[in-house]
Amino acid sequence: MQCVDSSQLLKGVLDVAVLAVLHERDSYGYDVVRRLREAGLEDVGDASVYGTLRRLFRAGSLTSYVVASDEGPHRKYYGLNSVGRAQLAASATTWTAFAATMNDLLKEVHA
Amino acid sequence: MQCVDSSQLLKGVLDVAVLAVLHERDSYGYDVVRRLREAGLEDVGDASVYGTLRRLFRAGSLTSYVVASDEGPHRKYYGLNSVGRAQLAASATTWTAFAATMNDLLKEVHA
DNA sequence: GCCGCTAGTGCGCATTGCACAGTACCGTGC
DNA sequence: GCACGGTACTGTGCAATGCGCACTAGCGGC
Known part of the structure; x- marks a missing residue:
């Protein structure tokens, strides 16, 4: 609905x-x-992000290391490796093309 | 993967x-x-489109009428009603904002 | 001690795009 | 007449993924 x-x-x-x-x-x-959220994706759920990080890590696109913190629980840091960087580049390209297509489609709507 | x-x-x-x-x-x-497909969404599945049309119709965003055809089976035409037009306008706005946010995020990647 | 913020995990659900199978109409070629 | 390919729609079931919610746990301030 x-x-x-x-x-x-x-x-x-x-x-x-x-x-x-x-x-x-x-x-x-x-x-x-x-x-x-600061970037503008204000309603991303935290569970989605954690899930995505785990998924990407499992897929071999991310490295992971744990760092202790003074201000709370430990933090599990993630970073890009070469696979991740390649994936990012490819996905960014795909996205850009896709977005262009969609903008084209919607162009006439605003007319 | x-x-x-x-x-x-x-x-x-x-x-x-x-x-x-x-x-x-x-x-x-x-x-x-x-x-x-001509617009550039080359790998949309037909079932997805039919499903979407049915969903939108069920949601009250589309009108529907059947037209006979000389060159094959009958055709079930769909058209926008006021609800659909409103939905399109709203969705287009949402999309545009979202796309802008994503482009912003990806901007630094290309640097 | 309790509360709120930080930080993470796991479970189950809803949405939705898609593959696939099936139905059916039409014209062409044999 | 019949097989075949293109047109046109329906239904079933699957898989991916974002999310709500509950839970655990460390920390500091009241």
């Missing part, structure tokens, strides 16, 4: 978004969520 | 794409598939 809500838009794009954030610098789940 | 494939990108966007195509003019399933 709902119009396109971002939760559906995120499908298949959250991977790229997460990879993009990690491309900037290594990070841990809680922080990735914060950065994505 | 796969990089962002269009099937996941389509999630939540096929609705808008279909609405956009119908905005141009009334159409039937088989034709919508053809037009989407």
